[in-house]
Amino acid sequence: MATVKADLDTCMGYGNCVLGAEDYFDEREGVVIVLQEQVADGDVPRVEEAVAACPVMALTLQKS
Ligand code: SF4
Incomplete structure (x- = not known):
């Protein structure tokens, strides 16, 4: 099991992460x-x- 976290202050909303992993990431505003x-x-x-x-x-992504 691994854990994924986002730094919302750094995110620029490019949406690249959504491609191929839309069940883990979405992008809004x-x-x-x-x-x-x-x-x-x-x-x-x-x-x-x-x-x-x-x-x-x-x-x-942090792997345990
Ligand atoms: S939307 Fe995803 S790929 Fe784009 S800047 Fe934010 S975290 Fe990175």
Whole structure:
């Protein structure tokens, strides 16, 4: 299990994170919404990709 968090002060609302992980992220009025913080093991690779796609590094994925 991993946990994903967003730094809302850093997020610029580009929406890159939503692509490919729309069940974890949404973007509204220029700010990301984390729909679920707990990432199932099988979803870690694509959430990792979404985190890496953020141009301002507003997302962090913590693996336990
Ligand atoms: S990709 Fe980064 S800047 Fe864009 S909405 Fe997601 S968290 Fe925010």
